[in-house]
Amino acid sequence: MTSFSELGSPSPGSTAWRALLALAVVFVLLATTGWTAVRSHRGAPDALSASISAWRHGSLGGRALPDPYGSPRALGRWFDSLTKAQTDRLVRRYPLAVGNLNGAPVDLRFRANRVALTQARSDERKRMHDARLTPMGHSDATRRMNRYQDLLGRGRQILSFDPSGAGRAAEVFGDLAHANRVSIVVPGVDTDILTFQKSGRPYTATVGMAHALYENERADAPDTKTAVIAWADYTSPAGIGMDAATGKLAAQGAVRLRALVDALPALSRVSLMCHSYGSVVCGVAARDLPPKVTDIAVAGSPGMRADHVSDLGTSARVWAMRDSGDWIGDIPHLEVGGLGHGADPVSSGFGARLLSADGADGHAGYFEPGTTSLDNFARVGIGAVQSVSCGNGDDCTAGLR
Numbered sequence: 001m002t003s004f005s006e007l008g009s010p011s012p013g014s015t016a017w018r019a020l021l022a023l024a025v026v027f028v029l030l031a032t033t034g035w036t037a038v039r040s041h042r043g044a045p046d047a048l049s050a051s052i053s054a055w056r057h058g059s060l061g062g063r064a065l066p067d068p069y070g071s072p073r074a075l076g077r078w079f080d081s082l083t084k085a086q087t088d089r090l091v092r093r094y095p096l097a098v099g100n101l102n103g104a105p106v107d108l109r110f111r112a113n114r115v116a117l118t119q120a121r122s123d124e125r126k127r128m129h130d131a132r133l134t135p136m137g138h139s140d141a142t143r144r145m146n147r148y149q150d151l152l153g154r155g156r157q158i159l160s161f162d163p164s165g166a167g168r169a170a171e172v173f174g175d176l177a178h179a180n181r182v183s184i185v186v187p188g189v190d191t192d193i194l195t196f197q198k199s200g201r202p203y204t205a206t207v208g209m210a211h212a213l214y215e216n217e218r219a220d221a222p223d224t225k226t227a228v229i230a231w232a233d234y235t236s237p238a239g240i241g242m243d244a245a246t247g248k249l250a251a252q253g254a255v256r257l258r259a260l261v262d263a264l265p266a267l268s269r270v271s272l273m274c275h276s277y278g279s280v281v282c283g284v285a286a287r288d289l290p291p292k293v294t295d296i297a298v299a300g301s302p303g304m305r306a307d308h309v310s311d312l313g314t315s316a317r318v319w320a321m322r323d324s325g326d327w328i329g330d331i332p333h334l335e336v337g338g339l340g341h342g343a344d345p346v347s348s349g350f351g352a353r354l355l356s357a358d359g360a361d362g363h364a365g366y367f368e369p370g371t372t373s374l375d376n377f378a379r380v381g382i383g384a385v386q387s388v389s390c391g392n393g394d395d396c397t398a399g400l401r
Contacts, residue, residue: 046164047120051096058093060086068101072263075103091115100160102263106176113158120163121148143194150197160233167193168234170260171207173214174227182268183217183228183381185210185367186257188276188300189244191236201364206230209367213273216369216378224382231260237277244277245339247284247305254285261289271295271381272316275366276328279304280341287313295319295380299357299366299373300328303341309351317400319380320345320352321373321391323360346392353396355380356389 058065066078079087090098091112098104099112124145128138144167151158157172176182187206195205202208210230217226234253237243261270270293274282282296283304296312297319298304309318322329333344343350359371366373372389379388390396 048096048100048162048164051094052100055094055097060090068097070103072103072259073266075101076105079104079108095119096162099158100162102259106157106159106172109159110157110172113161114152116161116163117148117152117158120161121145121152123163124148147193147196159229162233163193166235166238167196168232169193169196170233171196171210171230172227173211173230174218175225176227176229177265178225179227179265179268180225181217181221181227181271181382182264183210183213183226183271183273183377184231184257184260185213185228186231186253186272186274186278186281187236188278189237190239191232193232196230196232203367203369204364206232209273209275212367212369212374213377213381216374217381220375220378220384221382226382228381229260231257233260234281244302245341247280247338247341250277250280250284250305253281254288257281257285258288261293264292266292268292269294269383271297273377273381274298274301276300276363277302279345283312283341286316289314289316291315294383295385297321297355297377297380298345298352299360299377300326300363301341301345302328302331303333303335303343304345305335305342306350307343308349317385318345318352319355319376319388319396320350321355321357321360321366321376322346323357323362323365323373325361326357326363328363354391354394355396356391358389 052068055065055068066075087108091108092115095112095115099109099116101109124141127133127141128145133141151169158169159172160168160170162168185206187209191206197207198205203212207230210228214226214228217228234256235249237249243249264270272282272293272295274296279298279301280303282298283306286296293316295317296314299321301320304312306312312318332340333342334340335342345352346354355376357366357373360366360368360373365371367377368374376388379385385400386397388396
């Protein structure tokens with residue numbers, strides 16, 4: 001990674017100096033032209049924290065409840081020891097806590113999150129008729145109520161849900177509890193509860209990305225037990241601003257991503273499919289991911305906060321792709337004083353295996369059905385890595401077995 005001290009006193013014509021100036025211009029523009037979006041915070045109490053706090057002070061059968069942030073395996077064993085009546089009681093009392101506990105049985109999490117979503121929908125219906133709200137507040141309440149209604153749709157499997165702030169969620173496609181292959185879609189900027197799915201251009205939103213990937217994986221390997229997680233369970237940057245240019249939110253997201261992976265079935269093989277700023281999250285998380293993560297594939301990446309694949313500290317195969325029309329290729333790929341995310345993952349010096357992104361059509365098109373980019377994601381996800389389509393003439397399958 002490049003730092004100010006490493007730049008020394010560069011001459012005005014040096015590559016480092018030109019890159020530094022380019023980066024400075026980008027962020028001056030971002031700060032002065034209004035490109036930076038401001039995330040809306042409702043100011044409501046943090047419902048998830050309140051539920052976790054209640055859990056910490058709660059009991060069952062006269063005994064204290066276990067640490068909600070304890071080992072997923074220990075939590076899993078504890079839940080396995082309970083009767084149905086006891087788990088029903090926990091779901092009623094602490095729906096948000098249970099619905100977000102890594103280690104709780106996935107079916108129980110799905111059920112708990114339906115309870116939490118039902119309550120959140122009721123709360124937003126009340127807000128819709130609150131005379132104290134501004135028109136913008138009424139609009140926000142209406143949009144949230146409609147989103148919660150969508151998430152309560154028949155057959156939806158909501159693995160995590162947090163209505164606080166801009167909102168977070170994760171959804172499962174497939175049978176996660178018994179999957180041999182699990183793919184996790186990690187999205188980029190401007191991802192929250194309202195943008196989790198989109199009716200227009202659905203494959204540019206997390207739910208559409210994950211659903212398209214799941215259908216492609218099933219078509220490619222119908223006999224493989226696969227599951228895909230649409231993971232919008234971290235606070236992403238709002239707009240192309242300072243948060244998007246630094247690693248703070250990526251570091252926080254990486255902690256949550258590692259916790260999710262640790263809770264997945266021990267025998268499953270996991271692949272991370274990371275788009276845009278999501279690739280920064282995956283890069284920060286990589287060093288501490290367990291061996292069950294076999295592959296990390298990034299698309300439209302601004303960088304992974306590393307200069308080389310070896311700096312990621314992971315045994316997973318690292319794949320990268322970028323469409324020729326993706327604007328992300330025009331940003332300065334470096335890190336200076338905490339701004340920027342390091343080397344370009346599709347550059348020859350980074351060391352990733354290059355995948356073709358044919359058909360992707362820009363920054364948001366990598367998961368569009370019928371594209372080579374989606375086909376490549378699916379083949380990585382099912383472990384058919386020898387059949388991927390390489391990009392830029394790269395021999396990306398060299399040395400694979």
